[in-house]
Amino acid sequence: MDFTSFLKAPEINVKIVTYRDIFQDKAMIENRFGEEYRNLSAVIKLDPSDFKQLSVKKGDSVILKNSFGTVVVIAEESGYEPSHKGIAYMPSSPWSNMLVSDETGGTGVPRFKDISVTVASAKGQKVTELES
Amino acid sequence: MEKNYYVCTGCGMLCDDIEVESEKNIINKVYTACRIGVAHMKDGKESAVFRVDNKPVDEATAISEAVAILKNAKNPLIFGLGTCSDETQELAIELARKTSANLDDTSSYCLGKVIEALLNNKFKACTLDDVRNKADVSIFWGSDPSDSHPRHLSKHSYFPRGTEKQRGWEEERTAIAIDVRKSHTAKICGNYFFQIPPGGDKEFIDALIAALAGKLPKTSYNFPPKRILELANILKGAKFGVIFVGLGLIYSLEDLEPLIQLMNALNEKSNFHLVPMVVHYNMRGFNENLFKETGYVNSVKFEDGTVKHGPEYSIVESLKAKTVDAALIIGSDPLSSLPRSISKNLLEIPTIVIDPCETLISKKAKVYISTAISGVESGGSATRMDGVKVDFKPVIETKRPSDEAVLKKIMEAL
Numbered sequence: 180m181d182f183t184s185f186l187k188a189p190e191i192n193v194k195i196v197t198y199r200d201i202f203q204d205k206a207m208i209e210n211r212f213g214e215e216y217r218n219l220s221a222v223i224k225l226d227p228s229d230f231k232q233l234s235v236k237k238g239d240s241v242i243l244k245n246s247f248g249t250v251v252v253i254a255e256e257s258g259y260e261p262s263h264k265g266i267a268y269m270p271s272s273p274w275s276n277m278l279v280s281d282e283t284g285g286t287g288v289p290r291f292k293d294i295s296v297t298v299a300s301a302k303g304q305k306v307t308e309l310e311s
Numbered sequence: 312m313e314k315n316y317y318v319c320t321g322c323g324m325l326c327d328d329i330e331v332e333s334e335k336n337i338i339n340k341v342y343t344a345c346r347i348g349v350a351h352m353k354d355g356k357e358s359a360v361f362r363v364d365n366k367p368v369d370e371a372t373a374i375s376e377a378v379a380i381l382k383n384a385k386n387p388l389i390f391g392l393g394t395c396s397d398e399t400q401e402l403a404i405e406l407a408r409k410t411s412a413n414l415d416d417t418s419s420y421c422l423g424k425v426i427e428a429l430l431n432n433k434f435k436a437c438t439l440d441d442v443r444n445k446a447d448v449s450i451f452w453g454s455d456p457s458d459s460h461p462r463h464l465s466k467h468s469y470f471p472r473g474t475e476k477q478r479g480w481e482e483e484r485t486a487i488a489i490d491v492r493k494s495h496t497a498k499i500c501g502n503y504f505f506q507i508p509p510g511g512d513k514e515f516i517d518a519l520i521a522a523l524a525g526k527l528p529k530t531s532y533n534f535p536p537k538r539i540l541e542l543a544n545i546l547k548g549a550k551f552g553v554i555f556v557g558l559g560l561i562y563s564l565e566d567l568e569p570l571i572q573l574m575n576a577l578n579e580k581s582n583f584h585l586v587p588m589v590v591h592y593n594m595r596g597f598n599e600n601l602f603k604e605t606g607y608v609n610s611v612k613f614e615d616g617t618v619k620h621g622p623e624y625s626i627v628e629s630l631k632a633k634t635v636d637a638a639l640i641i642g643s644d645p646l647s648s649l650p651r652s653i654s655k656n657l658l659e660i661p662t663i664v665i666d667p668c669e670t671l672i673s674k675k676a677k678v679y680i681s682t683a684i685s686g687v688e689s690g691g692s693a694t695r696m697d698g699v700k701v702d703f704k705p706v707i708e709t710k711r712p713s714d715e716a717v718l719k720k721i722m723e724a725l
Binding site for chain 1: 321346350351419455457461491492494495509510559562563590610622623625626627628646649651654668669670
């Protein structure tokens with residue numbers, strides 16, 4: 180019996196900052212229901228130390244959760260220096276918007292660039308599909 | 312040979328130097344435009360789609376169903392319009408008046424308050440042509456034009472040889488990025504990239520104001536004071552400086568007061584202007600058109616000949632509070648661009664979607680009408696991110712009606 184199957188996958192808390200990406204924008208114009216747009220949107224860019232803590236590799240699926248939603252996306256290395264442990268980046272998209280809080284303090288402005296989630300490995304799981 | 316140039320409506324820059332090759336109403340080649348512009352201009356489709364409850368219908372049926380929804384609604388929401396011409400926006404304002412609607416656009420949750428401040432002369436403004444010809448210091452603050460407005464640096468803010476800047480970026484221009492991550496634009500800025508922590512903008516502004524006054528700049532995140540003093544010295548020496556304000560900065564500030572104070576401090580020492588990095592090609596046009604009509608740039612409610620205004624009339628708050636009972640969405644996809652925790656409430660009310668593209672909301676709409684792409688398949692006028700008016704003509708013809716024509720029919724039927 181593989182006892183590791185009883186161990187809970189390590190989970191970390193990260194704060195997500197969203198951003199725009201020209202390649203993703205272009206893919207959206209061409210087909211927002213297409214594979215290219217999904218591949219360029221359903222990603223989270225993590226710090227190398229967060230990869231290590233999660234025991235995941237570049238290209239693995241991870242599950243992002245908070246009280247507003249849950250999405251499975253692909254983990255990518257940010258390539259950014261200096262280290263940004265605990266801060267992750269996602270292109271703005273319906274996937275990041277699944278996790279944005281509805282709390283606005285009555286201002287009409289959601290906190291698109293300040294999303295708190297837990298991240299855990301979701302090896303083998305498919306990326307969340309857009310509802311259509 | 313005289314060249315035939317078109318305007319690209321792919322973003323708020325409204326580049327007016329685009330050439331195309333087309334045949335039988337299909338654009339085969341696009342010259343000069345960026346990656347986004349090329350995709351946008353090639354996105355035309357000849358045939359129209361009209362649907363009610365996801366079933367194909369004729370145009371008259373779709374219009375009459377849309378009219379029935381608006382007639383039955385006590386408090387409809389009219390939303391979108393950032394990718395529509397001035398002419399369509401003016402009709403939408405009239406329609407909102409006629410139907411006692413909530414009227415809002417994406418600016419209520421992005422750069423609306425900056426545009427409002429510009430229209431109320433709270434910031435010194437300039438045009439992108441001024442930037443090209445005169446600017447010696449450009450600051451990209453929470454903005455990344457290399458991804459959002461790909462030709463910004465090459466056409467206006469950094470690389471061109473303007474009339475008073477013949478020596479170009481090598482000798483006469485400094486590009487500075489202040490951001491929470493090393494964006495593509497920050498990479499171009501090289502040593503003039505100032506990386507701050509998320510939410511650290513206000514403190515950086517305060518520290519910069521202190522440095523401009525010759526005081527020691529301090530931040531709780533220990534940004535090296537020497538670097539802030541170096542930055543302040545560059546800004547003090549600017550003959551024509553510009554801050555290109557993006558959402559990264561605006562989302563980090565509770566209100567615009569720190570930015571107003573910084574601009575005032577800069578203009579005591581040098582000459583600084585502000586340009587908002589508007590993404591949708593005519594969001595600024597919507598803000599200006601509504602401002603002209605009502606004195607507000609977004610988030611209004613028309614009622615008994617009066618206009619109410621406030622965040623409670625924004626799409627976000629009105630959906631959250633469920634105060635709207637139907638929605639007419641023109642050229643926008645709230646299911647894609649808003650938090651799902653809020654936009655899901657749209658699924659509980661009848662929606663009419665008028666959009667050139669199939670979107671998440673068009674697939675859920677009670678009525679969907681596919682329209683011509685404004686600027687590719689239909690003409691009109693718009694306002695560039697810097698406030699300059701631009702007229703544009705269609706590049707190709709389509710059987711799809713323009714959003715302006717659809718709104719006219721809805722108005723007439725009402």
